[in-house]
Amino acid sequence: xxxxxxxxxxxxxxxxxxxxxxxxxxxxxxxFTIDHGETFGLVGESGCGKSITALAMIGLLRSPLVISSxxxxxxxxxxxxxxxxxxxxxxxxxxxxxxxxxxxxLNPVSPVGRQIAEMFVLHQGATWHEAERKAVEALASVxxxxxxxxxxxxxxxxxxxxxxxxxxxxALACKPDLLIADxxxxxxxxxxxxxxxxxxxELCSARGTAVLMISHDLGVIAKMCxxxxxxxxxxxxxxxxVEAIFRSPSHPYTNGLLNSLPRLGSRGIHGRKRLQEIxxxxxxxxxxxxxxxxxPRCERASALCATTQPDQADLGDEGYVRCxxxx
Amino acid sequence: xxxxxxxxxxxxxxxxxxxSLLIFIIFSVVPGSIASSMIADGRGANDPELIERLNxxxxxxxxxxxxxxxxxxxxxxxxxGTSFRTRQPVTELIGERIWPTLKLAIAAMCVAIAxxxxxxxxxxxxxxxxxxxxxxxxAVSGLSVPQFWLGLLAxxxxxxxxxxxxxxxxxEGGLRNxxxxxLTLGVGPMALLARTTRAAVLEVMSTDFxxxxxxxxxxxxxxxxWHVTRNALVLIITTLGLQFGxxxxxxxxVEKLFSWPGLGxxxxxxxGLRDIPVVQGSILVLVLCFLVINTVVDVLYAVIDPRxxxx
Numbered sequence: 001x002x003x004x005x006x007x008x009x010x011x012x013x014x015x016x017x018x019x020x021x022x023x024x025x026x027x028x029x030x031x032f033t034i035d036h037g038e039t040f041g042l043v044g045e046s047g048c049g050k051s052i053t054a055l056a057m058i059g060l061l062r063s064p065l066v067i068s069s070x071x072x073x074x075x076x077x078x079x080x081x082x083x084x085x086x087x088x089x090x091x092x093x094x095x096x097x098x099x100x101x102x103x104x105x106l107n108p109v110s111p112v113g114r115q116i117a118e119m120f121v122l123h124q125g126a127t128w129h130e131a132e133r134k135a136v137e138a139l140a141s142v143x144x145x146x147x148x149x150x151x152x153x154x155x156x157x158x159x160x161x162x163x164x165x166x167x168x169x170x171a172l173a174c175k176p177d178l179l180i181a182d183x184x185x186x187x188x189x190x191x192x193x194x195x196x197x198x199x200x201x202e203l204c205s206a207r208g209t210a211v212l213m214i215s216h217d218l219g220v221i222a223k224m225c226x227x228x229x230x231x232x233x234x235x236x237x238x239x240x241x242v243e244a245i246f247r248s249p250s251h252p253y254t255n256g257l258l259n260s261l262p263r264l265g266s267r268g269i270h271g272r273k274r275l276q277e278i279x280x281x282x283x284x285x286x287x288x289x290x291x292x293x294x295x296p297r298c299e300r301a302s303a304l305c306a307t308t309q310p311d312q313a314d315l316g317d318e319g320y321v322r323c324x325x326x327x
Numbered sequence: 328x329x330x331x332x333x334x335x336x337x338x339x340x341x342x343x344x345x346x347s348l349l350i351f352i353i354f355s356v357v358p359g360s361i362a363s364s365m366i367a368d369g370r371g372a373n374d375p376e377l378i379e380r381l382n383x384x385x386x387x388x389x390x391x392x393x394x395x396x397x398x399x400x401x402x403x404x405x406x407x408g409t410s411f412r413t414r415q416p417v418t419e420l421i422g423e424r425i426w427p428t429l430k431l432a433i434a435a436m437c438v439a440i441a442x443x444x445x446x447x448x449x450x451x452x453x454x455x456x457x458x459x460x461x462x463x464x465x466a467v468s469g470l471s472v473p474q475f476w477l478g479l480l481a482x483x484x485x486x487x488x489x490x491x492x493x494x495x496x497x498x499e500g501g502l503r504n505x506x507x508x509x510l511t512l513g514v515g516p517m518a519l520l521a522r523t524t525r526a527a528v529l530e531v532m533s534t535d536f537x538x539x540x541x542x543x544x545x546x547x548x549x550x551x552x553w554h555v556t557r558n559a560l561v562l563i564i565t566t567l568g569l570q571f572g573x574x575x576x577x578x579x580x581v582e583k584l585f586s587w588p589g590l591g592x593x594x595x596x597x598x599g600l601r602d603i604p605v606v607q608g609s610i611l612v613l614v615l616c617f618l619v620i621n622t623v624v625d626v627l628y629a630v631i632d633p634r635x636x637x638x
Contacts, residue, residue, distance in 0.1 A: 058542060060538070060541055060542060087544075088544040088545070088546060090544065091541070091542055091543065091544030092542060092543035092544035092545075093544055096542070099538065099539060101535055104534065104536060105535045105536055105538075105539045106536055107536045107539075107540070107554050107558070108536070108632070108634060109558055109561070109631065109632055109633060109634075110553070110554070110557070118543060118545070118553065119543060122543060122544055122545055122549075123544065154634070156633070156634050170539075170543065
């Protein structure tokens with residue numbers, strides 16, 4: 001471990017969609033750090049650039065998406081411009097990823113045991129025989145019953161929750177430093193969700209694995225994370241410790257997100273009231289507004305917001321917000 | 328698995344019966360008969376008595392349902408009747424001709440697989456590259472070129488101009504005579520296979536599990552070996568099976584062109600002569616080949632893809 005330095009430092013990351021004629025910005029000025037063993041949350045609506053940011057962390061952005069500027073430092077090493085060969089050594093081994101759709105994220109014609117075993121063959125130079133044995137252990141560690149039999153099962157013979165456990169087993173097989181979890185529970189039932197989150201939390205804290213948790217579900221974030229970043233239209237608009245976000249949201253968008261959550265017992269206190277929504281829709285990538293990207297939907301917007309992008313404003317609790325009218 | 332194969336084989340029986348019925352009906356209603364074709368050949372005058380005598384001799388004067396009953400009864404005993412022309416049993420005639428056709432189809436399929444499959448694969452690995460463009464242009468041309476023309480060109484180049492290979496005939500059944508017909512017959516399936524393989528590999532490459540595999544940190548080579556090939560094969564095998572089946576039929580043109588003594592040329596000759604038992608028998612055997620190949624494809628599916636149940 002590299003002592004006091006953060007595990008992952010993302011500085012001013014900019015990702016664009018580049019075609020022969022156009023260049024559209026997808027992610028801009030995104031900066032955050034994740035410490036060893038920390039769980040950092042990234043929240044935002046669909047299409048706000050969360051998953052793209054995550055894919056950039058492991059060098060899996062595919063054309064037409066390109067990182068245009070900024071830096072991604074992992075364990076004091078710049079990942080941008082790292083040769084593919086070096087990146088491959090990190091992928092799966094030091095930085096692992098879990099995806100949203102457990103139904104399609106596993107190879108349908110390969111037994112799950114083999115899909116876990118691949119990790120040991122790839123990164124630890126194990127023989128297939130050793131790797132298969134380790135796969136049984138890995139399955140047991142994610143609490144899959146009868147792991148000796150289950151290694152031979154195919155994904156279609158398993159439930160969604162079970163498949164996500166397999167994904168976790170694959171991701172944590174090489175005891176990575178960082179786990180990127182891209183909406184790991186979105187496709188699951190609520191009860192299974194809770195089990196999977198608990199399992200992830202336990203396994204990661206036992207192994208000292210840091211987590212970049214991507215979700216649109218604030219409940220999941222509240223349960224799992226220490227720090228959280230709120231993304232809107234490719235901008236990280238607010239980044240705070242999780243209690244601070246829930247206690248006193250500063251950006252109007254964060255505020256809107258929290259207000260749109262249904263609360264147990266709110267009817268008793270405030271009477272029968274319609275759930276609040278954020279008016280308008282997320283702009284499309286080709287039509288991001290100038291200035292603050294949230295400005296067309298913002299009730300606090302002024303003339304300044306339409307022309308100038310707000311800078312980071314420190315909030316004193318190790319967090320910041322990008323808004324002229326925060327509070 | 329064995330039960331699955333047996334069941335698929337049993338399912339062929341009703342299909343075979345339906346097809347035999349269809350073939351019989353078609354040849355009962357087509358105009359012309361062996362008698363008139365013999366006479367047209369100049370073997371006799373347009374004599375009603377002669378026609379009647381011939382019809383009686385071949386049993387064509389009996390009502391249709393009686394003939395059909397006979398036909399099915401004989402079929403059940405693997406007897407396809409006797410050729411009107413040569414008086415040889417049809418099974419014997421077909422027996423002589425089936426091996427050259429099978430040999431030709433298998434050789435053509437080997438050409439198609441050996442060239443089409445790797446080309447499709449490489450094209451898909453580098454979509455938009457020069458190799459991809461050349462392959463796809465080649466594939467479209469290969470699919471569009473008529474076989475008889477391609478065969479003539481091949482004959483002209485390799486037999487007449489260069490003198491490397493014999494231009495036609497079966498010879499002693501050796502490889503030299505097989506090359507040109509097999510290439511001619513193989514070009515179409517090769518082109519289609521290259522296209523299908525490219526599409527299948529591209530489809531697999533865009534799936535979520537390939538993204539998972541990439542996130543595991545594997546090289547492109549391992550990605551293809553461990554995850555792409557088997558999934559793409561599921562799609563490719565369909566095309567392979569269908570192509571092999573239809574190739575048995577398409578061989579008619581190529582066999583005729585290269586004077587290849589296969590089932591196709593037997594069929595064409597017999598149609599011209601209205602030698603109905605031989606025509607019926609040949610078609611039935613071709614259909615059987617098609618059915619067997621389809622069954623093999625189904626079994627292969629079940630072997631490759633665990634999601635297909637054997638139950």
